[in-house]
Amino acid sequence: MSAITIEGELVHYEVLGRGRAVILVHGWLGSWRYWMSTMKSLQSKSRVYALDLLGFGDSGRNPDRYSVQHQIALLNNFMEDLGIQKAALIGHGLGALVAAEYAYTYAARVPRLLLSNAPLYDPGDLPKRTEAARRASQHREREVSSAAARSDDQDINAPTIMSPGAAMRAALAEASRARANGQQTGAEDLPLDPTAAKKVLPAHNPLGSLLKNNSPEQLLLRCFKRSEENFAKLSVDVAKTDPTVLPLSVEHFDSGELLDRVRQLPMPTVVIHGSDDPIIPPPEGQLWNYITADRDQLLAVPLDGVRHFPMMEDERFLRLTNEFLDAPDVSKLEIKERWRRRTR
Numbered sequence: 001m002s003a004i005t006i007e008g009e010l011v012h013y014e015v016l017g018r019g020r021a022v023i024l025v026h027g028w029l030g031s032w033r034y035w036m037s038t039m040k041s042l043q044s045k046s047r048v049y050a051l052d053l054l055g056f057g058d059s060g061r062n063p064d065r066y067s068v069q070h071q072i073a074l075l076n077n078f079m080e081d082l083g084i085q086k087a088a089l090i091g092h093g094l095g096a097l098v099a100a101e102y103a104y105t106y107a108a109r110v111p112r113l114l115l116s117n118a119p120l121y122d123p124g125d126l127p128k129r130t131e132a133a134r135r136a137s138q139h140r141e142r143e144v145s146s147a148a149a150r151s152d153d154q155d156i157n158a159p160t161i162m163s164p165g166a167a168m169r170a171a172l173a174e175a176s177r178a179r180a181n182g183q184q185t186g187a188e189d190l191p192l193d194p195t196a197a198k199k200v201l202p203a204h205n206p207l208g209s210l211l212k213n214n215s216p217e218q219l220l221l222r223c224f225k226r227s228e229e230n231f232a233k234l235s236v237d238v239a240k241t242d243p244t245v246l247p248l249s250v251e252h253f254d255s256g257e258l259l260d261r262v263r264q265l266p267m268p269t270v271v272i273h274g275s276d277d278p279i280i281p282p283p284e285g286q287l288w289n290y291i292t293a294d295r296d297q298l299l300a301v302p303l304d305g306v307r308h309f310p311m312m313e314d315e316r317f318l319r320l321t322n323e324f325l326d327a328p329d330v331s332k333l334e335i336k337e338r339w340r341r342r343t344r
Helices: 032-042 067-081 096-107 125-150 164-180 192-198 206-212 217-224 228-239 244-248 257-264 285-292 315-328
Strands: 002-006 009-016 021-027 044-051 088-092 113-117 269-274 298-305
Touching: 002 067, 002 192, 009 032, 021 067, 021 096, 021 113, 021 192, 021 269, 032 088, 044 067, 067 096, 067 315, 088 096, 088 244, 088 269, 096 113, 096 244, 096 257, 113 315, 125 257, 125 285, 217 228, 269 315
Parallel strands: 021 044, 021 088, 088 113, 113 269, 269 298
Antiparallel strands: 002 009, 009 044
């Protein structure tokens, strides 16, 4: 068992192997422990870290630090304290949310990203979001280019990419200016006032009620019967979970913003989701289309017959993680089940 103290809180982690750094971030049910098979699978070529987020496993409990933003800060400080300059991130559930947020803000530190059973929900306004998202992507590209030009003077920890909310507001502001000048923007259905972005794209938080109204054990029972081996494996660490961490971790969740983050991530990214997930519904066609648009280096993989824990349920997950870390082009990974963008 290894542990460090970060901002006065005990953070437990385990590490295996040597080589490039890979960090595994667990979800709402369990701890670092369910990554054991993944760690053993990757250790021959990688130095693999698996940590317990605050409120889980053997890490500290402090409800004041259970928000996603605090968990992101925890991950960043963890890398800093262990001298990890860059690391591939593999996140599951809550860990996928934290990893996506971290990769969006600190893109230079994440050479590639794998998200498993991430909370990807259709906010109900994807057609309206598409044009604004396209413009946000253009703003984002300009931000990345400017950041690269300033890289010699920029600290590696400084965020290099504007937040999704800022990008979307900038896109709307651009549409407003263009329309005020009599230009066609292609976004005439969007409001002129950039502060109205939240009205056009209202917060959508299906996780709030899910995690507020169900205990960790109740959620685990959705995934496995008590008689199943995986239930016994997970229940030990689920019992250690502070129940308050679940609702507090998603208090400010916005499904639309997460989709925009994933859509705009610059690094090679693989998104995996079990088709029979009883906790987070698997994405459907329009949502897959939204996040894969204009992304040559994003591979979407629905795993048939898999529930919420691909790393415990299916050998394909272990094969895919190994291939994902080595592939020059993740979009060309040979996976039987993959989402192929539908065109008209």
